[in-house]
Amino acid sequence: MINRITLILLVVLAFVACKDEVLLPKPKAQLRLEYPEGEYEKVDTKYFSFSKNSLAEVVENTENLNEGDLVLNYPLLKGSIFITHKIIKNNLQKLMIDAQKLSYEHATQADGIKPSEFYNADDRIFGMYYEVSGDAASQAQFFVTDSTTNFVTGSLYFYVKPNFDSIYPAAAYLENDIKTIMETLRWK
Template sequence: MTFRSIFFIVFLISFMGCKEEVLPKPKAMLRLEYPEMASKKLEVDCAYAFEYNAEANLKLKKDCSLTLEYPEMKGALFISYKSVEGNLTKLMSDAQKFSYEHVAKADNILEQPFVNEADRVYGMYYEVKGNAASQSQFYLTDSISHFVTGSLYFYTKPNYDSILPAAVHLQKDIRHIMETMRWKD
């Protein structure tokens, strides 16, 4: 062996031996923090009123339907109003059918009844888990005159893992809307 080859081998071994030990990176999850909800009263000339997140942009339509847009989360809550005219069973059936249209893509749909006897507000909240188009729907009624439905959508292709933090945050807003719903009679 020549001096050159010995020098090359020693250089190669010393170069290869100076590397730091490679350690696997721990699993981590993206941490998204959303501001605490600041409530704002809905002040429109409609048959209902509620409190909603002040971060949302309100867009009202002529028929008392509205959209609450959440630009930071690229999502929107669509709320519709209908008068009950002897068709409560059909309205409730349509709302339930609409929620279960997502069953093809959903992993699970949780139903949570809502009852506020004091203010005559009754309804159902549907939480959709999985890659469905809408992550939450609800309906509220007084069983006599008023019927309100709501659906949460994001302006993106549904990927449950990606939109889950925003969906959970907005589901709290939806529950707050349901809890503060009042009928104007």
């Protein structure tokens, strides 16, 4: 009798255990990075002021940079925005060509470079913003000028090997910060 009960249990267990479910491979996980909404505070230099994200640490390095130049370090995002100021001395065209050339030096590694004009006539701020897509060293470049005295350039760099898919969330976040810098910049 025990053999019969065991046999019946095995048959029932076999029917219950068998399912027609097809096992599909699980999709690769998508990295989801979320950064806090930017809180902005004013930064003053000798030549201009602007608003920066409170996540950024301002570093002034007068050994390697000119007076008024600074670096905005973002430790959480492992990146920095380098800001350089130059006085225009009848060389505006050369400064603009150099800034554009710097942006297009990344073209060999980039999938694309999208330029956008920036224009604020009320505050005499004119410039260009270059969004770089792909595995380039810099994901964004910009310059602004008053066209008579001041010329400011900026570049976004990350402290990691360029891999656009991996750094895209941080790059998009910092591109918004760069646009805020351009929109809030005021000459002194």
